[in-house]
Amino acid sequence: MLSKNACEVLFGACLLIFCLPGFSEAVGDYSELCRLFKNGTNIRKPGTCDEYIHCSDGEGIMKFCEGTTPYYNSIKQECVKELSNSHLYCGNRCEGRNGTWVSDPTNCEQYFYCRDGVPLAGACPIGQHFSESSQACMHGVDSQCVDVANICEILPENTAFRYEDDCSYYYVCKNSKQTLTKCKSKLYFNVETGDCVARNLVACDAHSKEGVCAASSKVVFKSDSATCRGYFICKAFGTVADLDPLWNQCPEGTFFDEGRQLCGKATDVVCTHNRCDGRGTMLVVSSKNYCHNYIQCVDGLEVAESTCHFDHFFDEVIQACSSKIIYDNCCDEQPNSS
Structure with missing residues (x-):
């Protein structure tokens, strides 16, 4: 030896x-x-x-x-x-x-x-x-090397920056070395604020794969738990879980329905992540308060959520509150959480 x-x-x-x-x-x-x-x-x-x-x-x-x-x-x-x-x-x-x-x-x-x-x-x-x-x-x-070696030697102490393989992690510079840090459960790192925030508030290209798939003898589709269109394809490995599932998106205007294992019309799918996902700039019905709430979307991001007055419901077709009773599946039996 x-x-x-x-x-x-x-x-x-x-x-x-x-x-x-x-x-x-x-x-x-x-x-x-x-x-x-x-x-x-x-x-x-x-x-x-x-x-x-x-x-x-x-x-x-x-x-x-x-x-x-x-x-x-x-x-x-x-x-x-x-x-x-x-x-x-x-x-x-x-x-x-x-x-x-x-x-x-x-x-x-x-x-x-x-x-x-x-x-x-x-x-x-x-x-x-x-x-x-x-x-x-x-x-x-x-390796934890990021493009260049010893990157924290060229940055101030406590600088936080993106970890590109998983949005639930980020790097922090400590003593001229980068330390990989994990956000609390169901949060993503927001590089602009330096904090971990709700997943729907972060534009993410690397959704967390941790604990997504379970062992299965058939292919299963799972929500990415961060967007309304995104889902993972869990491969059928039998008694072993797929640790590296593929990520995909439903077409614009549709949301992923995990219960039905398909992409459905946005107003037919309950989703509380980001109902503006892939819908541009418009008003959309919320999955809260029995269709009385609506969300303002700007460039595919949620800006604000409001409630129609009195006994009015929000109608996506006319983009306004209406006295017409509306029961979209996306908000049926979803009480106001506020």
Whole structure:
């Protein structure tokens, strides 16, 4: 059996196989990082000392420090005269190190081997990320690296940002490291407020799959519990539950009915998530208060809920309250929860 030291030497040799002499730091369009952060966030451009990205309406605007304040300080969020511990910001990450590996701040797959303070660049095999804490390449699915390595080194403490694989989780920067955090049950992370909120208030592209499917001998469709149109397709694995179900949506104007296992007319389906889902800008009947309530939709999002006066009911056809008695299935026997 190989000793620990022998294993380390062998691993080092394996990593160095991927080293690329003369390799230069990647120059990428890091403005795409703004998709992870709230509006107004400033992010130092990875691999630079004097550039930073200002996030505005989801777009990244490149800015520069110059003159008497040539460096960008990620913690202070401003241009400064000088930086302490420069290797953590933009300088040589191998400064003062020998015989160890450090991550390349511009790329999750790349790393540097430090030889007497000199960085020798290398890259992990395709599909793997370099982990500085474990000093090894690891499968991308097991990594917390987000586009660039050590992303929290270029952000202020306590910055919260999106985890793109599941809206019920998010990252928080603690001591220059990102920590994966989970919202309480049935809540999603809202990047603009930095809080966990009701699922219907978050535009989500990665609905939580945790506990959705049970073991079944037939294909079952389950609501995503966040939207009115979205549902998961739970595959038939017999005694084993499908842990990675496929997500799909009903056509616009229809909602998913889990009881009937089909997509039905919106006014025929009880749903209290977001009844504006896929319906644009209009007024829609609510699934509360026996069809006396209606919801104002703007661009597919719920803006406000109101109640018709006296004994009137809301009629989606005429987009108004009416004295005509209406019993849409979507609100039948759904009492006002207020």
